[in-house]
Amino acid sequence: MTFTDTTETQDLTARAAVDWRKRHGRSAIVFVYRFGVVMVLGALVIAFSILLPTTFFTTGNFITIMSSQSIFMIMALGLTAPLAAGDFDLSIASVLGFAGAMFGYLTVLHGIGMALALVIVVLIGIFVGLLNGTLVVRYEINAFIVTLGTGTILGGITVAITGGQVLSGIPTSIVNTMRMTLFTLPLPVYIGLGFAVLTWYVYEHTPAGRQLFFTGESREAARLAGIAVNRVRAIAFLVAAIMSTIAGIILVGQLSVADPSIGPDYLLPTYAAAFLGATTIKPGRYNSWGTVVALYLLVTGITGLQLFGLASWIQQVFNGAALVIAVMLARVAAIKAPDIA
Amino acid sequence: MSGSTPSASEVLPLLSIFNCAKTFGETKALKSVDLEIYPGEVHALIGQNGSGKSTLIKILAGYHEPDPGATLKARGEILPLPLTPARATRLGLAFLHQDVGMAPSLSIVENLLVNRYHTGRFGRLRWKYERARVRDLLAQFGLHLDPELPVRLLTRGEQALLGIIRAWSILEERGGGVMVLDEPTASLPEADVDRLFEVLRGVRHRRSSALIVSHRLDEVTAIADRISILRDGKLVASVATEGAEHQSLVDLMLGREALIRYHGGNRTRRIEETVLTVDMLSGRLLKGATFSVRKGEILGVTGLTGMGQDELPYLLCGANRRTTGEIQISGVRLDDQKPAEAFHAGLATLPQDRQRQGGFLTATAAENITASTISKYFHHGWMDRRREESAAMQSMEHYRVVPEQPKRRFQAFSGGNQQKALLARLMQTQPKVIVLHEPTQGVDIASRQHILAAIARSAEEGTGVILVSIEHNDLAQLCDRVLIVSRGRIVAELAGDEISELAIARSCHLGSDAQTRDHAASEPQEDSLI
Numbered sequence: 061m062t063f064t065d066t067t068e069t070q071d072l073t074a075r076a077a078v079d080w081r082k083r084h085g086r087s088a089i090v091f092v093y094r095f096g097v098v099m100v101l102g103a104l105v106i107a108f109s110i111l112l113p114t115t116f117f118t119t120g121n122f123i124t125i126m127s128s129q130s131i132f133m134i135m136a137l138g139l140t141a142p143l144a145a146g147d148f149d150l151s152i153a154s155v156l157g158f159a160g161a162m163f164g165y166l167t168v169l170h171g172i173g174m175a176l177a178l179v180i181v182v183l184i185g186i187f188v189g190l191l192n193g194t195l196v197v198r199y200e201i202n203a204f205i206v207t208l209g210t211g212t213i214l215g216g217i218t219v220a221i222t223g224g225q226v227l228s229g230i231p232t233s234i235v236n237t238m239r240m241t242l243f244t245l246p247l248p249v250y251i252g253l254g255f256a257v258l259t260w261y262v263y264e265h266t267p268a269g270r271q272l273f274f275t276g277e278s279r280e281a282a283r284l285a286g287i288a289v290n291r292v293r294a295i296a297f298l299v300a301a302i303m304s305t306i307a308g309i310i311l312v313g314q315l316s317v318a319d320p321s322i323g324p325d326y327l328l329p330t331y332a333a334a335f336l337g338a339t340t341i342k343p344g345r346y347n348s349w350g351t352v353v354a355l356y357l358l359v360t361g362i363t364g365l366q367l368f369g370l371a372s373w374i375q376q377v378f379n380g381a382a383l384v385i386a387v388m389l390a391r392v393a394a395i396k397a398p399d400i401a
Numbered sequence: 402m403s404g405s406t407p408s409a410s411e412v413l414p415l416l417s418i419f420n421c422a423k424t425f426g427e428t429k430a431l432k433s434v435d436l437e438i439y440p441g442e443v444h445a446l447i448g449q450n451g452s453g454k455s456t457l458i459k460i461l462a463g464y465h466e467p468d469p470g471a472t473l474k475a476r477g478e479i480l481p482l483p484l485t486p487a488r489a490t491r492l493g494l495a496f497l498h499q500d501v502g503m504a505p506s507l508s509i510v511e512n513l514l515v516n517r518y519h520t521g522r523f524g525r526l527r528w529k530y531e532r533a534r535v536r537d538l539l540a541q542f543g544l545h546l547d548p549e550l551p552v553r554l555l556t557r558g559e560q561a562l563l564g565i566i567r568a569w570s571i572l573e574e575r576g577g578g579v580m581v582l583d584e585p586t587a588s589l590p591e592a593d594v595d596r597l598f599e600v601l602r603g604v605r606h607r608r609s610s611a612l613i614v615s616h617r618l619d620e621v622t623a624i625a626d627r628i629s630i631l632r633d634g635k636l637v638a639s640v641a642t643e644g645a646e647h648q649s650l651v652d653l654m655l656g657r658e659a660l661i662r663y664h665g666g667n668r669t670r671r672i673e674e675t676v677l678t679v680d681m682l683s684g685r686l687l688k689g690a691t692f693s694v695r696k697g698e699i700l701g702v703t704g705l706t707g708m709g710q711d712e713l714p715y716l717l718c719g720a721n722r723r724t725t726g727e728i729q730i731s732g733v734r735l736d737d738q739k740p741a742e743a744f745h746a747g748l749a750t751l752p753q754d755r756q757r758q759g760g761f762l763t764a765t766a767a768e769n770i771t772a773s774t775i776s777k778y779f780h781h782g783w784m785d786r787r788r789e790e791s792a793a794m795q796s797m798e799h800y801r802v803v804p805e806q807p808k809r810r811f812q813a814f815s816g817g818n819q820q821k822a823l824l825a826r827l828m829q830t831q832p833k834v835i836v837l838h839e840p841t842q843g844v845d846i847a848s849r850q851h852i853l854a855a856i857a858r859s860a861e862e863g864t865g866v867i868l869v870s871i872e873h874n875d876l877a878q879l880c881d882r883v884l885i886v887s888r889g890r891i892v893a894e895l896a897g898d899e900i901s902e903l904a905i906a907r908s909c910h911l912g913s914d915a916q917t918r919d920h921a922a923s924e925p926q927e928d929s930l931i
Contacts, residue, residue, distance in 0.1 A: 133590075150699060265781050265782075265783050265784045266779065266784065266785070267775035267778075270768065270772075270775050271766070277761040277762065278757065278758075278760075278761055278762070279755065280720075280757060280758045281753075281758050281759055281760060281761055282761075283720060283740050284718065284720055284740055284747070284750055284752050284758050285772045285826070286743070286744030286749075286773045287741060287742055287772075288741045341845075371687075
């Protein structure tokens, strides 16, 4: 054929346009799928900044938001390990409370030196993690039940060693350390972000991270693919316990008191962040930056609403809603875009 | 074929759908398909994986909404689309999936009569009456089972038959309808396939029809009155089975795609030293298995379903606990219960259930392929993604995994391609021995040929292969030796020229009467579990 029919040309152009729209429509879906939570965070920040220029859009508030999240961040990052391996760990909040109380008990009530107290507390944290892992893996007991049990026991011991009292007189060296600032942000913020980088590195760039994901994805398949599933699961519990212990010690430094009743409040927000985090950046996988973004989304929403004058109950409502919505979104995304990894 | 196909002028179709199309995003899964099912016929719908069979069935089941323009008629009456699952049932459509959907701990009566009990006064269940009713129903289909038996004690084949009987009895109560069977033979041993077909033939003499969805042409030609062939979403032919030539049906099904046939027997064998020795291996069902595999040898292991051969792959790789026995790979003893160690020693396993035991569904194809060799791509404290993906890409090309997109999610691939990707994973570990459990189960013809060719190729390269399968055809094509398992014991061994589909089938059915191997004969038989 020596010439091109005009209708054919038009047809081709039209088809090209449709193709373009389809392709770009597709990548737009993929973009929203990956960065939806980030976009919501951005929208919230902008909206609150416009609506509350004097209270929300201030350096003070920014610092408060950043620093209030370091404990949650360390906890949530630690929690992603058992979750990624397919296990629940409900003991993390009790470990947090217990670590702080134990540190207070050793230093305040027994006058033990800070360094030694730190070593003892971390060793107990390791013991709890190993205990959880052993009971779940070796004796094949449901992780939910095991960690509910160990967490409750730790909660009891926490009350026992402190007599239910808030312990003050925590060594000033740790209090001062935790209050050190760099570029106006306190040290725990950097510790939290440091853990985020470490988690990101392990999850995304080492075989261990891949094995962890495989274990959670299908334990049976992972086992038959030659992955030491039991070891992976046990290590995940260990990681969660150690991270919670570290978070507990930092929290005592931040508060300068050991409060035996503080642990349980940390459970739900941590889970909400980890679940919401698994719906973004790397949807369908527990991932480091997703968890960080999710955490900031939650705190930004809550802070903004509180600055609007809503009472503190909004925190529970917001976290609870975020938890359910996060899981729902993950479900919808998995149905709508089954081939995007 | 005994049943004559009624022509459209004589009888109204029980069910017909015209101009049925379905588009998912950019892909057209179905393109204007017409399908008519007449009363009393067994109609087969065949096509390769991805040809649109399951899409069509899901439209009939009311799970998918067809594109606008489709027309559905039942007994000549036009019905509005889309269907809902509830309306499909009311129309007289009964669906039977691969997973039969029985409650394993409940009895046969309870499973057969879900929600259809005849109640006496005060809503009391008349158990005695129901039991007798069920016993009669089963007997009609040649099944003599105690209705009180919990379903979990039945074989897979019996459970499948029960599913058909349940669906059929529901249809008959409603005055007839179409029973849709999705790959009914996929997980059945051949003996049960025969029984299943016997039951289906019974359907033909009644008011109901059956629509069988399958990718196994050889099976459906034996049972169907008419065959409709789907290819790339189009209905390419709908022909009476009588007088249709097998080869032309295959060509219709595959289209232009060249069929790669593996010709057994012309492999250049380099059978040298022994790579695997198994001594007195026992598990739950398998008892005292003793055999060895040489380098480059393909050893088949088969038997009727439930005879214990299914346990072998998992005992070998250490996934299941063994009660006795020793396994050595090139002189290295394998410990029990440590699949990772078996991998390390050079024994790689392809499990039967690729969805649950094989693949990581939401992981990418590349991640699945490199799952057992991840550390190979870890350099200077960093995962080398580019090398990983290019290695996966190469594997995908080599094992013909399509589409060749390493970043696509595993679950988005068709069954045959998933299986090829898993085979690629095994071979990435450069194993000394591979243990394959039903590698061609539920895959389309082309993939099956690719998989068989890949197995032959790896044996040629010196890998010892253990092929545990009930596909006698596969075994006959590939194996150097075939072990027959009956009641947990290796009761016969076929080698070289003795191996044929017929000989394997015969040995399986003869079981322990067949030529008995010495150690099996000397063992006490009372601990048999079947």
